[in-house]
Amino acid sequence: MNKKLWEFNRRTLKISIVVLVVLVVLISKPIKRHISVKADYKRSLENYEFIDFFSSSGSKDRELTIKVNEKYNELSDNEKLSDLEEIYNSISSVSIRNYDSEISVDSILDKKLIVKNNGKIEEYNYKNIDDLGEYKPITLAERECSIKQSNDSKISDTDIWVYTQYVVKNNLKSPKSADFPTIKDVQIIRNSDSIIVKSYVDAENSFGAETRSNFTVTLSADGQKAINVQID
Structure with a gap:
């Protein structure tokens, strides 16, 4: 009886260890990826003095939110556009480096940059950041209306x-x-x-x-x- 109980406990222990290892692997992968994504974004954004804080979210971290300070408001519209385009385009680079084979062209287009500026929120996507050099911020409240009205899906x-x-x-x-x-x-x-x-x-x-x-x-x-x- 004791021998059977010992064998049962031994098998149970082995199964528990295997399950634990699998759980650790499953949990550690997204944690490592999150750390890698955050480090990548930090390297991409560290030269912009007007950024006080940033965070990423959404599918494959393709939604980037930045909180800006007064130095941002001192920039001209063209300077803002130039910097925001660079930051916006870094989203694709970070996604590809960290998700690689999981990335598709939809992933590249379906990205978003949100700018928090003194209580105001501006959103940028491929419909209002393009190669024309136009400064077109869009608030979250205006987003749905803008997307419905816009037929311009030209990829940059x-x-x-x-x-x-x-x-x-x-x-x-x-x-x-x-x-x-x-x-x-x-x-x-x-x-x-x-x-x-x-x-x-x-x-x-x-x-x-x-x-x-x-x-x-x-x-x-x-x-x-x-x-x-x-x-x-």
């Missing part, structure tokens, strides 16, 4: 470039070693039925040596699907 050059990097990385031997140039060294050609992106990437080959490869990626006209990828 920056989002095209971010998505293209993701597509190219998935075709490399060592995706994590990929180093891409800034958008200034990227050629984006918009045709009626496609978008063609040409640039280069530095990455490790099968032997671990870093090499530079030119590539051409053809996307659908709306920029939401990769049609063809050529890497030299």
